[in-house]
Amino acid sequence: MTARVITVGNAMADVVALVPHLPERGGDVLARGGRIEVGGGGLRAVVASAGEGVEAVYAGRVGTGPLGDLVRAELARRSGVAVLPPVPDRDTGHVLVLVEPDGERTFATVPGAESAEPLLDRAGLRGGDHLHVHGYGLVAPGRAVAVVDAVAALPDDVVVLLDPGPFGADAPAEPLARLTARLDWWSGNAAEARAATGLGDPAAGARLLAATVRRGAVVRLGAGGCLLAVRGGDPVHLPAPVVTAVDTNGAGDVHVGVFLARLALGDDALDAAAAANRAAARHVALAR
Numbered sequence: 001m002t003a004r005v006i007t008v009g010n011a012m013a014d015v016v017a018l019v020p021h022l023p024e025r026g027g028d029v030l031a032r033g034g035r036i037e038v039g040g041g042g043l044r045a046v047v048a049s050a051g052e053g054v055e056a057v058y059a060g061r062v063g064t065g066p067l068g069d070l071v072r073a074e075l076a077r078r079s080g081v082a083v084l085p086p087v088p089d090r091d092t093g094h095v096l097v098l099v100e101p102d103g104e105r106t107f108a109t110v111p112g113a114e115s116a117e118p119l120l121d122r123a124g125l126r127g128g129d130h131l132h133v134h135g136y137g138l139v140a141p142g143r144a145v146a147v148v149d150a151v152a153a154l155p156d157d158v159v160v161l162l163d164p165g166p167f168g169a170d171a172p173a174e175p176l177a178r179l180t181a182r183l184d185w186w187s188g189n190a191a192e193a194r195a196a197t198g199l200g201d202p203a204a205g206a207r208l209l210a211a212t213v214r215r216g217a218v219v220r221l222g223a224g225g226c227l228l229a230v231r232g233g234d235p236v237h238l239p240a241p242v243v244t245a246v247d248t249n250g251a252g253d254v255h256v257g258v259f260l261a262r263l264a265l266g267d268d269a270l271d272a273a274a275a276a277n278r279a280a281a282r283h284v285a286l287a288r
């Protein structure tokens with residue numbers, strides 16, 4: 001059966017400015033460039049999965065309006081599939097992304113139709129599928145409960161990964177705990193691992209996170225690559241290729257999308273994480 005990666009994460013319009021530094025309060029800053037592109041943790045992850053040769057399905061919501069049209073056009077261009085009906089009365093949201101010269105990105109997120117009811121039961125998930133869940137979609141308590149109920153009802157052999165994203169630790173505690181018990185994989189950056197565990201040491205965080213899910217945890221370390229902890233084992237450090245970072249926006253999403261795709265294609269976790277490091281390094285080095 002075809003390997004599939006399906007996301008219930010978000011798609012949004014990223015409004016990107018390449019700035020010399022963050023503006024001060026009440027100030028302004030002249031950007032050296034910028035663009036509007038389709039982003040969002042869910043969409044970026046499945047686009048990266050599709051690049052590995054798996055079938056990529058976008059099972060998040062898309063709005064009605066100019067930003068929703070952008071998302072649909074991007075999905076069509078990337079031969080991705082959007083399976084849920086459009087949200088009729090609300091456009092897709094957007095994210096202001098400020099990128100500093102070292103490539104670090106800072107966000108302000110304006111929610112839209114991607115935060116509508118998830119309707120995951122209509123996405124047609126089946127055994128062997130690899131499902132991507134993003135923490136942004138768990139912040140609204142109603143949506144968190146709906147996502148977690150749907151994930152809990154999935155066949156046991158659907159592989160489920162949570163990327164908590166910057167808002168993951170703000171998700172309501174009860175559904176988050178229920179989701180965690182059904183997770184196969186957790187993947188987040190070092191700050192997100194600290195927020196989830198209270199542990200400052202990423203290796204200790206990776207070990208603890210791996211022990212709370214069924215298979216393991218990936219802690220992403222920016223230019224440092226990532227840590228892979230398989231449940232019950234010692235965390236392994238996988239260095240990233242050395243590149244000049246231009247823009248790290250979306251690096252974590254690319255990492256997750258490639259990791260899931262490689263697992264869906266039958267790689268073991270170590271090979272999948274190494275492939276994810278290589279793809280994410282290419283992404284940060286790319287002038288967009």
Ligand SMILES: Nc1ncnc2c1ncn2[C@@H]1O[C@H](COP(=O)(O)OP(=O)(O)O)[C@@H](O)[C@H]1O
Pocket residue numbers: 188189190219220221222223224225226240241242243244245248249250251252253255276277278280281284
């Ligand atoms: N400067 C860099 N050089 C090489 N690879 C990088 C660099 N920054 C990020 N990466 C790759 O992208 C992955 C994700 O980036 P990271 O910043 O850790 O996550 P997030 O985007 O969630 O903050 C890293 O694990 C690494 O593989």
Ligand SMILES: [Mg+2]
Pocket residue numbers: 189222248
């Ligand atoms: Mg980062």
